[in-house]
Amino acid sequence: MSAPLLAVEALSRAFGALSALHRVSFQVTARERRAIIGPNGAGKTTLFNVITGQLAPSGGRIRLEGAPIEGLSPHAVARRGISRSFQRNNLFPKLAVQENLRLAAAAGAPGTWSLLGRLERQRGPLERAREVAEIVGLAGRLASPAGLLSYGEQRQLEVGVALATGPRLLLLDEPTAGMSPEETQRMTRMLEALPRDVTLLIIEHDMDVVGSLADRVTVLHYGEVLTEGTFAEVKADPRVYEVYLGEA
Amino acid sequence: MPGDLFAQALNGLAYGVLLFLLSVGLTLIFGMLDVVNLAHGSFYMLGAYAGLSLIAGTGNFWLALLVAPLAVGAIGAVIERSCLRPLYRRPPLDQVLLTFGFIYLFEDLVKWIWGGRIRSIPPPDVFSGSVSVLGAIIPSYRLFVIAFGLAMAVLLFFLIERTRLGAIIRAGVFDAEMTGGLGINIHRVFTGVFAFGAALGGLSGVIAGPIQSAYPSMGVTILIPALIVVVVGGLGSLKGSLIGSLLIGQAETFGKAWLPEASMLIIYVLMAAIVLVRPQGLFGRPLK
Amino acid sequence: MTHPRLLASALVVVALALFPLGAGNYPVKLLQEILIWGIFAMSLDLLMGYAGMVSFGHSAFFGIGGYVAALALGRSPGLVSALALPALAAGLAALLIGFFSIRVSGVYFIMLTLAFSQMFHAYTFQVSWLGAEDGLVGIPRPAVPGLDVSTLRGFHAYLLVLLGLLALALARIVRSPFGHVLRGIHENEARMEALGYAVDRYKLLAFVIAGLVAGVAGSLYSQFNGSITPDAFFWKTSGEALLMVIIGGTGTLGGALLGAAAFILLQSLVSTYTERWMLILGATFILFVLFAPGGIVGALRGRLGLRA
Numbered sequence: 001m002s003a004p005l006l007a008v009e010a011l012s013r014a015f016g017a018l019s020a021l022h023r024v025s026f027q028v029t030a031r032e033r034r035a036i037i038g039p040n041g042a043g044k045t046t047l048f049n050v051i052t053g054q055l056a057p058s059g060g061r062i063r064l065e066g067a068p069i070e071g072l073s074p075h076a077v078a079r080r081g082i083s084r085s086f087q088r089n090n091l092f093p094k095l096a097v098q099e100n101l102r103l104a105a106a107a108g109a110p111g112t113w114s115l116l117g118r119l120e121r122q123r124g125p126l127e128r129a130r131e132v133a134e135i136v137g138l139a140g141r142l143a144s145p146a147g148l149l150s151y152g153e154q155r156q157l158e159v160g161v162a163l164a165t166g167p168r169l170l171l172l173d174e175p176t177a178g179m180s181p182e183e184t185q186r187m188t189r190m191l192e193a194l195p196r197d198v199t200l201l202i203i204e205h206d207m208d209v210v211g212s213l214a215d216r217v218t219v220l221h222y223g224e225v226l227t228e229g230t231f232a233e234v235k236a237d238p239r240v241y242e243v244y245l246g247e248a
Numbered sequence: 249m250p251g252d253l254f255a256q257a258l259n260g261l262a263y264g265v266l267l268f269l270l271s272v273g274l275t276l277i278f279g280m281l282d283v284v285n286l287a288h289g290s291f292y293m294l295g296a297y298a299g300l301s302l303i304a305g306t307g308n309f310w311l312a313l314l315v316a317p318l319a320v321g322a323i324g325a326v327i328e329r330s331c332l333r334p335l336y337r338r339p340p341l342d343q344v345l346l347t348f349g350f351i352y353l354f355e356d357l358v359k360w361i362w363g364g365r366i367r368s369i370p371p372p373d374v375f376s377g378s379v380s381v382l383g384a385i386i387p388s389y390r391l392f393v394i395a396f397g398l399a400m401a402v403l404l405f406f407l408i409e410r411t412r413l414g415a416i417i418r419a420g421v422f423d424a425e426m427t428g429g430l431g432i433n434i435h436r437v438f439t440g441v442f443a444f445g446a447a448l449g450g451l452s453g454v455i456a457g458p459i460q461s462a463y464p465s466m467g468v469t470i471l472i473p474a475l476i477v478v479v480v481g482g483l484g485s486l487k488g489s490l491i492g493s494l495l496i497g498q499a500e501t502f503g504k505a506w507l508p509e510a511s512m513l514i515i516y517v518l519m520a521a522i523v524l525v526r527p528q529g530l531f532g533r534p535l536k
Numbered sequence: 537m538t539h540p541r542l543l544a545s546a547l548v549v550v551a552l553a554l555f556p557l558g559a560g561n562y563p564v565k566l567l568q569e570i571l572i573w574g575i576f577a578m579s580l581d582l583l584m585g586y587a588g589m590v591s592f593g594h595s596a597f598f599g600i601g602g603y604v605a606a607l608a609l610g611r612s613p614g615l616v617s618a619l620a621l622p623a624l625a626a627g628l629a630a631l632l633i634g635f636f637s638i639r640v641s642g643v644y645f646i647m648l649t650l651a652f653s654q655m656f657h658a659y660t661f662q663v664s665w666l667g668a669e670d671g672l673v674g675i676p677r678p679a680v681p682g683l684d685v686s687t688l689r690g691f692h693a694y695l696l697v698l699l700g701l702l703a704l705a706l707a708r709i710v711r712s713p714f715g716h717v718l719r720g721i722h723e724n725e726a727r728m729e730a731l732g733y734a735v736d737r738y739k740l741l742a743f744v745i746a747g748l749v750a751g752v753a754g755s756l757y758s759q760f761n762g763s764i765t766p767d768a769f770f771w772k773t774s775g776e777a778l779l780m781v782i783i784g785g786t787g788t789l790g791g792a793l794l795g796a797a798a799f800i801l802l803q804s805l806v807s808t809y810t811e812r813w814m815l816i817l818g819a820t821f822i823l824f825v826l827f828a829p830g831g832i833v834g835a836l837r838g839r840l841g842l843r844a
Contacts, residue, residue, distance in 0.1 A: 052730065054730070073729070074726075074729040074730050075729045075730075075731075075732050075733055075734050075735065078729075078730060078731055078732030079732045083730075083731070083732075084730060090724065090726070090727050090730075091724070091727070092720060092723040092724050092727065093723070094723055095719070095720070095723055099716070099720075102716075103716065103717070103720045103728070103731065104731050106713065106717075107728075107731040107732035107733050108732045108733075111713050112713050112714060112717050112733070112738075113713075113714055113741075114712055114713045114714055115708075115709050115712050115714050115715075115745075116705075116708050116709065116712055117712050117713055118711075118712070119711065119712065119713055119716060122713055161727075161731070165731055165732060278643065282643075284643055284646055284647060286592070286646075286650070331822065331826065334826065335825075335826070338829070340643075341590050341642075342825055342829065344590070344646060345590070345778070345782070345821075345825050346821075346822055346825045346826070348592065348775060348778070348821065349779075349818045349819070349820075349821030349822040349825060350818060350822065351771075351775070351818070352772070352775065352814050352815070352817050352818030352821065353814075353815055353818030353819060353822065354818075355814065356812060356813075356814035356815035356818065357815060359814075360812060360815065468654075468771055472650070472651050472654045475647040475650065475651055476647075476651060478647065479640075479644055479647055479648065479651075483643065483644075508662075512655055512658040512659065513655070513659070516651065516652070516655050519648070519651065520636050523636050523639065523640055523644070523648070524636070524639075527639060527640045527641075527644070
């Protein structure tokens with residue numbers, strides 16, 4: 001079995017007396033599509049925040065292709081090829097859709113230090129932005145300010161921005177949150193169509209999406225890993241059912 | 249020599265107490281309202297001038313000590329209610345800009361009403377002499393200031409840490425939105441905290457009067473050390489304000505005595521060191 | 537730039553250039569003051585309006601430029617002393633101050649920048665080698681090849697050329713890839729970090745550029761007045777630049793020039809009628825923040841139906 005792309009080892013994060021994550025361990029191999037599920041408050045977003053460096057861990061390790069990345073700043077983590085989308089839209093509202101995507105695509109490129117150059121000369125990020133706009137279905141809205149998009153379109157852009165950085169590992173935090181069934185289907189198809197060299201780690205509540213996308217599922221409960229397996233295995237696990245019952 | 253040293257230390261302590269009362273207001277206002285009240289030095293100045301007039305008018309220092317802070321607190325409440333509250337939905341920076349405008353306003357207002365000359369303020373008769381403490385000759389008023397300040401520190405700690413009102417304030421400092429969600433009229437608490445902070449600033453000004461006299465630029469002059477106290481101690485922390493102001497008070501006082509040309513530099517070096525080594529201040533909440 | 541804008545700008549430049557031919561000495565001097573403060577305000581707008589960094593201590597660089605120019609011109613009155621050295625000194629100071637002020641969160645930035653500028657004020661106020669309270673006087677005009685800058689018209693041409701070059705450079709920077717990064721940081725700093733931008737480094741460069749330009753403005757101020765005092769470092773100087781940017785409208789560069797003009801004209805007008813100019817300044821500040829946060833340009837854009 002190949003070395004994992006991402007290895008989370010006994011990761012913990014406490015907020016004072018509250019333990020949001022407790023010795024969470026799991027591994028994601030390259031080209032895998034992993035879903036993280038669990039009731040509200042299970043620590044899923046906190047997990048993402050710690051992996052991407054927004055929060056420092058209280059204990060444990062995170063390894064990206066073997067190299068430890070815990071405690072690195074968000075931009076350092078992003079530079080190593082991890083990108084994330086947010087549960088609540090975290091865009092650049094006054095900037096156009098194209099600029100939202102271009103900024104993401106240009107991150108890390110040396111051209112961003114150009115003081116007197118022209119933007120149009122930097123073709124790479126511009127082209128990538130248009131590419132990603134196609135992928136997420138926003139090609140027709142390139143000139144609109146992101147703040148004027150509908151909620152569903154903003155969600156698409158949210159994923160697009162994370163994708164435009166060209167990551168090896170893409171973390172998506174509830175990409176279909178608040179979407180209508182049609183929008184959800186569109187998003188699911190779009191994610192399915194992504195090239196496999198982008199490894200996916202998705203937090204989702206919608207079990208249809210999980211079923212369509214996920215190779216494996218990790219279940220979190222009260223900050224701990226409850227169980228792990230294929231979607232079918234997890235679905236059949238009575239403990240998972242119980243944990244969600246308390247949620248209904 | 250040791251007498252001199254001790255005298256300086258006491259002076260530093262007295263100054264530190266003034267800084268403490270001022271910076272507590274600053275840190276509470278920031279903790280609660282997310283606003284760096286740049287006009288906070290103005291409250292100090294207004295307190296000193298209010299004290300000046302009250303003492304001149306009534307001859308009673310103790311009356312001034314009571315009334316001046318209340319007056320300044322009232323001014324603070326009016327400002328918060330009329331100018332800051334409409335800006336809540338805007339980025340906090342707009343509110344900071346607003347307070348900056350008030351620095352101009354108050355300084356010129358004071359010049360207009362009281363004139364631009366420096367005005368001396370007499371200490372109360374009972375503390376108008378000097379005493380000898382461990383070989384140091386020190387005005388008894390300064391000892392009063394130290395004692396008063398430390399008593400206020402104890403009172404404030406008790407208020408914030410042990411009373412229900414204090415709990416509300418602490419909760420608001422931690423998370424204003426949630427506290428509002430608990431059914432507490434958060435707007436009234438904001439106004440109250442701002443007024444309270446202003447009153448503390450005014451109190452510091454009244455007490456400072458007999459030591460520093462009153463002059464229109466005194467507000468900004470003390471604002472800078474107060475800001476440094478807050479940076480060093482940590483925004484939002486009462487303990488930080490106390491330790492920070494005692495530290496800065498001594499640093500500035502000894503600096504003035506030993507290296508007059510570089511006296512200011514010492515506190516800036518302190519500030520820079522903290523920023524490098526522990527950006528959130530000694531007792532502030534970690535930045536990440 | 538679109539054609540109407542280009543035409544309007546050209547007209548303004550021509551008007552500014554021809555002004556000394558028609559007007560008397562006092563109005564020309566007022567205009568020159570506007571141009572100098574306009575440069576200062578533009579540098580602050582780069583910081584505030586584009587990078588979203590509100591510095592309350594921008595006067596630090598203005599003052600450094602002014603004092604370094606005074607010292608350098610006293611020894612060798614050439615363009616290097618007049619422009620290069622002050623800019624360099626201000627830029628270095630910005631590097632140092634920026635390094636400390638940016639690494640902490642936004643709120644501390646406000647306090648640190650204010651504190652540092654006051655530190656410079658306190659120092660220059662106290663030390664005798666810089667003239668203490670009275671500052672430095674007898675600052676000569678620089679020797680500019682081909683132009684007699686000691687005359688009113690010569691200095692005017694010199695100023696206009698510098699203003700033009702700096703304005704063009706700033707406009708170019710703002711439209712550049714770097715400028716776009718700054719805008720992204722202003723819009724959503726956290727997301728920029730999450731995307732992989734080393735935000736603090738970009739902010740530092742913006743801070744240094746702004747400091748550099750402010751240094752040039754300060755140096756020009758020294759040359760204009762023939763003297764420089766610790767007031768150049770005073771918080772009120774920072775505040776005036778802030779107000780100019782706010783009046784004009786943040787994030788517009790041109791607005792900074794407009795704001796400088798509005799401010800200086802207002803000040804000159806009000807000061808003839810009352811001593812209470814500071815009071816009115818403060819009130820204006822407060823009123824603009826409360827009711828006209830977009831400044832003049834924002835109001836104009838609203839009037840013309842354009843999005844702000």
